[in-house]
Amino acid sequence: MTSSKSFFGIHFSPILYLTLPLYALYPHIESLLVIQSTILALAALPLYLLAKNVLNSRTIALTFATSYLLSPLIQGVNWFDFHLEAFLPLEYLFAIYFFKKGNYLGYFLCIISTLMTLEQMSIINLFLALSLFLISKDKVIYEIKNKTIRGKLSAILFTIIFSIAWFHLASIVQSYYNPKPPIELKGAGAFTILGVDDPSHIPFYVITHPSETLDALKYDWHLKLYYLILLFSPTLYFSILFPELLLPAIPWIGVMLVSNYPPYYLPGLQYAGIVSPFIYASSIYGLKRFLSCKTNLTYTTLILKRIATLILVLNMLFFICVSPLSIFYTPGTYIWVRDYGLPEINYHHKALMKIVKAIPGESTVLTQDRIFPHLANNINAYVLPPVTARLEKIYGKIIEELKKVNYEFIIVDPLMDIDTAVLLVNEFVIEKNYSLVGFADGALLFKRGRGENLRINIPAIFYSKNLIPAGGRIAYDPTSTTGKIIAFKPMYYHRDVIWFGPYTILPPGLYKATFRIKVNGSVDGLLLTLDVVSNRGKKLLILRNVYGDEIPSNTWVNITLTFYVNSYEYYVEFRGINPTNRTEIYLDYIKLEYLGYTILGVENIVLNYKNMVFYSNKVVKDSTSKTGSVIKYCKDSGKRFFKSFPIIFKSGSYKAEFLFKVEKNIRLEDHLLDIVITDNHKEILRRPIYGLDYAINKENNGWFKIVTYFNISSKVAEVTIEGLNVNESINICLDMVSVKELKRGSVIYYAVFDARNLFTSKGIMYKNTIRHIYGEKEGVVWFGPYVVLPPGKYIVTYWIKVNKISEQCNHIIDLDVAANMGKTIVQKFSLYTQDIQSLNTWINITITVHVNITLSDVEFRGIVKDKEVDISLMYIEVIGWLNKSSILTSTLHE
Structure with missing residues (x-):
């Protein structure tokens, strides 16, 4: 100033x-x-x-x-x-x-x-x-x-x-x-x-x-x-x-x-x-x-x-x-007055004071205005004015001046002032080398330098006064922890959101959120959805669908969500949404525990109707499923089927299994949906599912399993698994998705290429396939998609169907793997008439490819050798076991 x-x-x-x-x-x-x-x-x-x-x-x-x-x-x-x-x-x-x-x-x-x-x-x-x-x-x-x-x-x-x-x-x-x-x-x-x-x-x-x-x-x-x-x-x-x-x-x-x-x-x-x-x-x-x-x-x-x-x-x-001493005001009252209400030394204040007292006497420290008075006797204490102050034209200069100081400690309390807290973290904590050394009811203490150990760890507890009731209201309950709860009564209120808030900041690490909930009466079906979101509700961190059979009537039950945050998340909320209109729902508190910066290995993640977003689709009971209830696709959802919350993975290779069921006769060429796996919003796998997959994998009870693989090359990844582009003319259900980490050291390359990824020359696009029409000139029917293959062993599977061949035809097609824009033939398989047992039947042709050096611009081609051939390609599946020294890349040629 x-x-x-x-x-x-x-x-x-x-x-x-x-x-x-x-x-x-x-x-x-x-x-x-x-x-x-x-x-x-x-x-x-x-x-x-x-x-x-x-x-x-x-x-x-x-x-x-x-x-x-x-x-x-x-x-x-x-x-x-x-x-x-x-x-x-x-x-x-x-x-x-x-x-x-x-x-x-x-x-x-x-x-x-x-x-x-x-x-x-x-x-x-x-x-x-x-x-x-x-x-x-x-x-x-x-x-x-x-x-x-x-x-x-x-x-x-x-x-x-x-x-x-x-x-x-x-x-x-x-x-x-x-x-x-x-x-x-x-x-x-x-x-x-x-x-x-x-x-x-x-x-x-x-x-x-x-x-x-x-x-x-x-x-x-x-x-x-x-x-x-x-x-x-x-x-x-x-x-x-x-x-x-x-x-x-x-x-x-x-x-x-x-x-x-x-x-x-x-x-x-x-x-x-x-x-x-x-x-x-x-x-x-x-x-x-x-x-x-x-x-x-x-x-x-x-x-x-x-x-x-x-x-x-x-x-x-x-x-x-x-009067500010009036009993009619509670702390935080701003209606017609300025922050009235008799203050009380509560759980948050006590936790915050432990952070303040952890600062050595003359240490250089930066904090917010409401914390600063407790450090004001320290001549090396600095304060960042609130972003809401009337300082718009000089605020940049204030930040510039404050950045000239090397602070040993920075104290941030999002619950006091979230906007200023976000600015402190963005402009001072992230830009410099600071470690989190204190987590106290959401207040954060940072110390200069990397690798510092966490000294203070006090769980954050959000009571009704910390949250914002939307479809609910504050009510009295003598059985609750504080006597006050958020109560949802459908006969008086009915909104999609019961409560939201409190808008806080979460540093990277593992967290456990416990919601203490009670209901009045029994409910069959979905009770409500609990989720954790950031960026004012724009980013989902985790969700949990809670069903009536999980909570006995008039009994407080803890519902726990464990999730990992890969980077700083701002304006974080712990919400109760999508309530049933058939019973009253009560929230006592939400407890948030910081479990440290340890990234847990993925032994077995199971996703189902309880912890996935399923849009406007329905959850229906199914005795033949493993979970008892399944997500059933409805046209009201457009082409969206399901979506997982962001899952944090370490670098490595993973196997994902999907259990589907189709309740209607389908053709083998029918495209059912796409499985899409993203890492930080970047697509790392797209697996198309066809009627052919159902035919070759279905079990006696109608369920069929799809197995995919994906790799995480970065140290930490934020992965989302989705079902998209659903064929609206079919009835399809999802039971569960399970993800397992493969043996350490196993690096898998996995990709599926269909008509949407490949290019055609002597063929046409026909009912989700690439087809060479009888009588068309011989030559390259499909080629592409121009990818990079690191050293390793690959199994390439072509799903093809010979529709018609002339009696004089002998050599039908060459299936090859080529590199360097087709200049290098890595492996080739020739299909002859005697190899075909019957026409109009989908068969798979497998080629084993050994790659010793990294290949670029790799294509998986089909070259018809006789014009009197009618042949179709459904998709090409590539799975590889890479050498340990390989650097995994799978990038489509642009």
Whole structure:
């Protein structure tokens, strides 16, 4: 914010030096809060003295002092951090009291004190000088006539001269420490609707731009009116009866009214400290002016008692309803106020403090604004302002300056401020070499350097207050952990999402999420889906379909999801979605455990209807299946059948088995669907499934198994398995998918090429096949797809069908494997008439190929040797066992 890193570059506030002795006794942020509370409360003393002196009544004086202490706006000054505005009520009320009593030395000291607090008080003090002149003009005029510059006149002149001089001094000091202050420091963003960058231009701009002024006044008008009511109501608007002393409050009230910056006009912040002393002081004089109309002493006393009672009752109502100490608010309330609610030291705070206490005393540390106060005594502690702050134009410069420091530790708490936490991780943690050394209820501690061990590991627990109920609502349940739950009742609510949130960050590693759930009643079928998503719901990390038979009625049951995160995931949510409308569903909490950065080997992953996305397809019972229920394809899903959550694999070779069933007669040439396996959204395998596969693999009960293989060459991969491009004219079901890691050291090459991957010359595309028509010229019927084969042993299988041949035909076709754009024949098989036992029957021809050096631009060709041949190709399956030293690549030639 300032090039010198001095606070004097922002505010020239030498009064802070007076707090140093007290702070030195106990150098912690709590000391500043105690000083602020004490100073703010002490202002009730001069208010009492002023009221007693003006109104000559201890009762009404005590009433005004009590009103001040009960005021929600005064309590709001003390509610949000440590701010210099808390000094102003004490200083100004004593200044007015001393001026009234003729104690000009005390008055001078108070005026100097206000200027030492905030340099902007120079302007307020000029209005105060005018106010003091108006309330004592008779004496001032008398002093002027008698040419005696002392007493009231000297106090007013001192205020004017010293305030102007101080303003210039403050400007010089601020320019020295901050020669080129950004306009954000002047509150530019607070007046965008008015169109002003500098608040000093507001008076002129209001006069010359009435339309923009009206727009600025209308912005949040209801909140501004509410704020004015809270300012003037506690003293029954008596201040309006004495506008002379209300003048010093006018500049800030005017600024507030034309602002679009909510903190200026929301309870719970420090700005009420600027105007409150003048409202209370003018109310005292306003009440005196009101009572001056009453000549009957007895009647006046009665009126005072009733006014005192009314003020106390009204202030008690405000205290109960609007005070930050009110029992009606819970932490995090932002409706009409600024973060109200009595705070409590909860599980998250305790976990976070363990991270804070793990930082050695003078270590260089960077963190967020809400954590920074606990580290503020460390001169090497730095803070990144919230991204929501009005610092858009200089935020890049702030980040640039902060990046110049080598931090030993970085503390990130997504639950406090997710946007700033994401920025910290992206700009500081990932760009530098940091290790995760602390995981505490979602808060993260990073230490510079790689390979550091995890020191703090406290599970994150998300209760109803951390999550956002959508189709559910917060309800009471004495059997729950905290007494509060998220309850879904279909008769009142029915949405696709029961709850979502809490929007957190997950570093790479293994996690276990436990959902504690209860239902009221038994349900047959799908109960709800639990999932973990990131990027505001755009990326699925894992899901689990929960069925009614898994959760007994009125019994809390833990449903666990274990998943791996390969890279930093942002805005992570743990959701309950797709609820049944036949029973009530309750959530107690979600527990998230970080299991470390260990990548588990894949011994056997089983995917079925419980942990796969199946779109608009149905889950139906099937006694012949292994799981009891299957996913049945429906046309409503378009061509999408199923999709797994992202599965984390280590480098190696894997075998995937799919168990399908077709409930309708199909032709062998019918394309059923494609199995697609992707690694980080990049396709690594596409296996077309045809009716032929069903015919050669079907079992007695109608199920047929498809076996595929795939390789992971990267250290860690994020794999998704999908069923796509389903033939809408067939009825197909999926029972399960199982994935096993092959023996370490076995590297498998696997690919299937059909008419969509190959090219044709002397053939045509016909019903999902490549076909050479009888009578067409002989030559290359199909070729391609131009891939790379590393050294190893390969089995190449051609599925072909001879439809018709002439009696004179002998040599039907050559099937070969060629490299280097057909220039090198690696292996060849010749098919002759005597090899064909029957026509119109699909047969497989297998060729074994040994590759010693890496081959590029490899083709699997079919070359017809006689034009009187009608032959079709369904697909070519290639499986290879690579040499251990081979680097696996399988890239189509572009």
